[in-house]
Amino acid sequence: MATAPEHLTPLSVISHEVAVWVADVARLTLPAKVHWCDGSEAEYRSLQQLLVGNGEMLPLNADTHPGCFLYRSDPNDVARVEHLTYVCTRDREDAGPNNHWMAPAQAHRKMDDLFRGCMRGRTLYVVPYCMGPIDSPFSRGGVEITDSAYVVLNMRLMTRMGRAALERIAREGTFVKGLHSVGELDPERRFIVHFPEESMIKSYGSGYGGNALLGKKCHALRIASWQARSEGWLAEHMLIVGIESPSGQTHYLACAFPSACGKTNLAMLIPPASYAGWKVWTIGDDIAWLHPGKDGRLYAINPESGYFGVVPGTNPKTNRNAYETIRRDTLFTNVALTAGGEPWWEGLHEGKPAFDWQGRAYDPANGPAAHPNSRFTVAATQNPSYSRAAEAAGGVPISAIVFGGRRRSLAPLVYQARGWAHGVLIGAGVASETTAAATGAVGVVRRDPMAMKPFAGYNFADYWDHWIRVGAALEHPPQIFHVNWFRQREDGRFLWPGFGENMRVLRWIIERCEGRAGAVDTPIGQLPGPSDLDTRGLAIGESVLEELLAVDPQSWREELAAIGAYFDEFGERLPQALKRELGETLQRIEAFTPRR
Numbered sequence: 001m002a003t004a005p006e007h008l009t010p011l012s013v014i015s016h017e018v019a020v021w022v023a024d025v026a027r028l029t030l031p032a033k034v035h036w037c038d039g040s041e042a043e044y045r046s047l048q049q050l051l052v053g054n055g056e057m058l059p060l061n062a063d064t065h066p067g068c069f070l071y072r073s074d075p076n077d078v079a080r081v082e083h084l085t086y087v088c089t090r091d092r093e094d095a096g097p098n099n100h101w102m103a104p105a106q107a108h109r110k111m112d113d114l115f116r117g118c119m120r121g122r123t124l125y126v127v128p129y130c131m132g133p134i135d136s137p138f139s140r141g142g143v144e145i146t147d148s149a150y151v152v153l154n155m156r157l158m159t160r161m162g163r164a165a166l167e168r169i170a171r172e173g174t175f176v177k178g179l180h181s182v183g184e185l186d187p188e189r190r191f192i193v194h195f196p197e198e199s200m201i202k203s204y205g206s207g208y209g210g211n212a213l214l215g216k217k218c219h220a221l222r223i224a225s226w227q228a229r230s231e232g233w234l235a236e237h238m239l240i241v242g243i244e245s246p247s248g249q250t251h252y253l254a255c256a257f258p259s260a261c262g263k264t265n266l267a268m269l270i271p272p273a274s275y276a277g278w279k280v281w282t283i284g285d286d287i288a289w290l291h292p293g294k295d296g297r298l299y300a301i302n303p304e305s306g307y308f309g310v311v312p313g314t315n316p317k318t319n320r321n322a323y324e325t326i327r328r329d330t331l332f333t334n335v336a337l338t339a340g341g342e343p344w345w346e347g348l349h350e351g352k353p354a355f356d357w358q359g360r361a362y363d364p365a366n367g368p369a370a371h372p373n374s375r376f377t378v379a380a381t382q383n384p385s386y387s388r389a390a391e392a393a394g395g396v397p398i399s400a401i402v403f404g405g406r407r408r409s410l411a412p413l414v415y416q417a418r419g420w421a422h423g424v425l426i427g428a429g430v431a432s433e434t435t436a437a438a439t440g441a442v443g444v445v446r447r448d449p450m451a452m453k454p455f456a457g458y459n460f461a462d463y464w465d466h467w468i469r470v471g472a473a474l475e476h477p478p479q480i481f482h483v484n485w486f487r488q489r490e491d492g493r494f495l496w497p498g499f500g501e502n503m504r505v506l507r508w509i510i511e512r513c514e515g516r517a518g519a520v521d522t523p524i525g526q527l528p529g530p531s532d533l534d535t536r537g538l539a540i541g542e543s544v545l546e547e548l549l550a551v552d553p554q555s556w557r558e559e560l561a562a563i564g565a566y567f568d569e570f571g572e573r574l575p576q577a578l579k580r581e582l583g584e585t586l587q588r589i590e591a592f593t594p595r596r
């Protein structure tokens with residue numbers, strides 16, 4: 001017998017499969033109550049009040065931040081846990097050396113033992129959601145079962161959640177099953193487990209971000225990348241941004257950077273004063289689903305409807321759009337608090353913290369006031385640069401794909417791939433310094449291909465092969481680029497001003513796509529010559545620009561050797577095309593004498 005949905009009518013919108021699964025989970029977890037989420041405003045408000053009432057959430061200053069709340073997560077539960085994240089395929093090789101693996105039967109047993117009776121005395125929330133616009137053929141449905149009202153609030157902001165999603169699932173008949181419980185928040189009893197062959201996720205023991213909002217990394221990247229491979233599309237860790245030139249033409253770019261490397265800032269960029277008439281439109285800040293279109297171009301949708309962005313560093317200078325977006329109706333997690341009940345974080349440059357992210361009286365001896373991975377959750381429509389094209393069922397056409405990482409040395413400010421397969425090599429070779437978005441050491445350079453290291457739901461060798469095939473089948477593939485905003489001097493200062501000034505680099509990228517901007521050929525790809533990049537009005541010396549655009553053969557020889565060694569981990573499955581591109585790059589390096 002299916003558990004009776006309590007307040008959803010008509011009942012016929014609930015597919016039999018959803019009802020049966022919810023009943024099965026309720027039998028396993030034994031909740032006191034089952035709540036089917038309808039996604040309404042009234043439900044949203046009442047869950048906010050519930051959390052305020054039981055002390056889990058704090059309303060912020062209603063004059064300065066109307067409709068805003070602060071949620072403090074457990075201090076040992078503040079980031080994704082990659083070492084506790086598993087991809088469980090029947091054949092271990094399908095998960096690849098890039099994923100932790102467990103046999104599916106063993107993983108189900110282990111997880112079900114944790115879930116058994118875990119919701120006693122608690123409410124089980126059924127959260128139907130749709131990743132992507134409800135009417136898009138590219139969208140996919142999911143149902144997250146969770147015992148966290150905080151997760152429900154986040155899912156309502158981040159996805160199309162509720163009745164319309166449930167109806168779509170009933171029409172389509174398929175959905176991703178996500179089972180989540182905060183459990184005891186015990187790091188020893190915490191696992192984030194994926195079963196791509198069953199379109200299923202089981203997550204236990206964390207209430208935080210990517211561990212718990214299952215529509216995001218678990219569904220829209222790990223499970224979706226697996227589905228995308230079998231269906232001929234790509235699920236990627238990319239922002240989507242539209243750049244409108246004064247002529248009124250808009251180019252869309254999809255950019256893959258690792259977590260906490262500025263995707264949200266780039267997606268909401270405000271052009272510098274000298275760029276009158278240029279406009280930047282945000283489609284998405286974290287995830288792109290890319291589909292080949294009938295016209296031979298690649299089209300992107302943003303499966304999400306909100307932002308789960310890093311708060312520290314946000315101010316009117318670094319990201320005015322984000323700053324304005326989060327002035328109202330925003331859920332803050334792990335920020336600090338002023339004496340006047342306003343949210344506070346490092347890099348805000350206004351006000352003073354009175355309480356730190358753990359609620360203690362602020363004491364600099366305890367470290368930063370806001371957690372470095374503190375976050376805002378907010379509806380995308382509040383962003384001043386939000387584009388209605390984010391609702392387009394067919395997505396937006398992509399002119400350029402941009403890869404990037406946080407590298408203090410080596411990688412130049414920007415370079416362009418010689419073609420699609422070379423671009424896949426550039427993406428596969430991305431390395432970046434680790435950030436506070438995941439637990440573990442910060443600032444360590446690691447390989448993060450396509451910024452998907454934590455998120456690819458299958459063997460990277462097969463993933464790169466899929467990338468090569470998708471591009472080869474496109475009549476008009478996007479141009480591929482690599483950027484690095486993070487080059488540093490010895491003393492730690494950044495060489496490039498970044499933020500709004502990145503517009504200058506985007507402009508070169510767009511004009512390359514249009515065949516208008518100049519470039520210099522180098523072994524690693526095409527770079528702007530010093531006069532190809534618009535640096536008017538920038539206080540940046542000639543020698544700094546030279547350093548930003550330099551290709552040092554010895555360092556690149558070492559880098560290519562490191563990429564080769566990394567590829568060797570994938571053995572026979574590594575696509576020939578990648579080996580060939582790597583070999584050819586090395587040959588070009590050997591034949592290269594840099595200009596002085």
Ligand code: SAT
Nearest residue numbers: 080209210217259437
């Ligand atoms: O915690 S999340 O995975 O949602 C954010 C991120 O790391 O990109």
Ligand code: MN
Nearest residue numbers: 237258259286
């Ligand atoms: Mn991300």
